[in-house]
Amino acid sequence: MAKWGEGDPRWIVEERPDGTNVNNWHWTEKNATNWSKDKLKELLNGLIVEDDECYCEINSMTTLDGEASANNRKGKLIFFYEWTIAGEWSGNLKDGVKKHKGKFEIPNLSEENEADEVNFEVTIDKTTDESYKVKEMMRKKGQDLVRKQIAKYMKELKEEYGKGIVLPTKGSATTTATEKKHTENKMRQEMNKMIINQSKEKVGVRIHTKTLTDKEEFKCRAEDLYRALTDKEMVQAFTSGPVSMEVEKGGRFSFLNGNITGEFVELVS
Numbered sequence: 216m217a218k219w220g221e222g223d224p225r226w227i228v229e230e231r232p233d234g235t236n237v238n239n240w241h242w243t244e245k246n247a248t249n250w251s252k253d254k255l256k257e258l259l260n261g262l263i264v265e266d267d268e269c270y271c272e273i274n275s276m277t278t279l280d281g282e283a284s285a286n287n288r289k290g291k292l293i294f295f296y297e298w299t300i301a302g303e304w305s306g307n308l309k310d311g312v313k314k315h316k317g318k319f320e321i322p323n324l325s326e327e328n329e330a331d332e333v334n335f336e337v338t339i340d341k342t343t344d345e346s347y348k349v350k351e352m353m354r355k356k357g358q359d360l361v362r363k364q365i366a367k368y369m370k371e372l373k374e375e376y377g378k379g380i381v382l383p384t385k386g387s388a389t390t391t392a393t394e395k396k397h398t399e400n401k402m403r404q405e406m407n408k409m410i411i412n413q414s415k416e417k418v419g420v421r422i423h424t425k426t427l428t429d430k431e432e433f434k435c436r437a438e439d440l441y442r443a444l445t446d447k448e449m450v451q452a453f454t455s456g457p458v459s460m461e462v463e464k465g466g467r468f469s470f471l472n473g474n475i476t477g478e479f480v481e482l483v484s
Contacts, residue, residue, distance in 0.1 A: 271306030285376035330366035
């Protein structure tokens with residue numbers, strides 16, 4: 216048996232205002248699902264995306280599936296959230312009158328990804344040269360704006376649900392202003408040391424890539440296969456959309472609304 220005052224702090228009931236969850240040791244949880252749904256709708260519904268030539272807007276969210284929670288374990292805050300979001304958007308050229316409609320999806324919003332890693336996938340209902348231009352603006356510029364809104368959601372979730380979940384202990388409740396100031400100064404010094412020590416290190420950017428190697432056999436004449444892969448009209452007929460092709464060594468190609476791009480490494484006819 217431990218002597219008085221020398222026991223495991225997990226089992227010592229100290230003087231607390233509420234008398235519960237001593238030293239924040241036990242797991243506590245707050246459900247943030249309903250708040251998150253309202254916040255995501257507020258941040259994304261009606262979001263306007265535009266440049267000098269195009270104007271687009273998110274009209275509605277057709278799917279908002281997932282959950283969110285804030286947790287405390289051993290005095291540490293842990294946030295869990297995972298969402299699949301889908302909806303509809305519309306847009307047009309600023310000097311045109313025809314409105315184009317499409318759909319969007321955010322498939323990987325979770326605590327495992329930073330805001331700038333969240334995907335914003337855009338499709339168009341009917342593909343024409345004009346709608347393709349509008350869709351590409353929505354895909355490229357819309358992704359940046361959506362990621363900014365997602366970053367706001369992450370920040371506000373932690374601010375809203377971090378309150379009160381980590382309860383003050385007896386020691387922390389009596390911390391003086393002088394002690395706090397000393398701690399802040401010490402932290403600032405440590406941060407400055409880290410910056411100085413790391414200033415000479417090379418900083419890279421993480422890019423997610425994959426390598427695909429495939430081998431296929433086609434039961435047709437070689438010249439027919441060559442035309443099927445290099446003739447712009449044949450490729451457009453197969454993909455049902457506009458195609459950009461530079462049929463030469465090192466030339467670029469793009470089809471399926473820019474979702475597939477590549478380079479001709481070698482051409483043998």
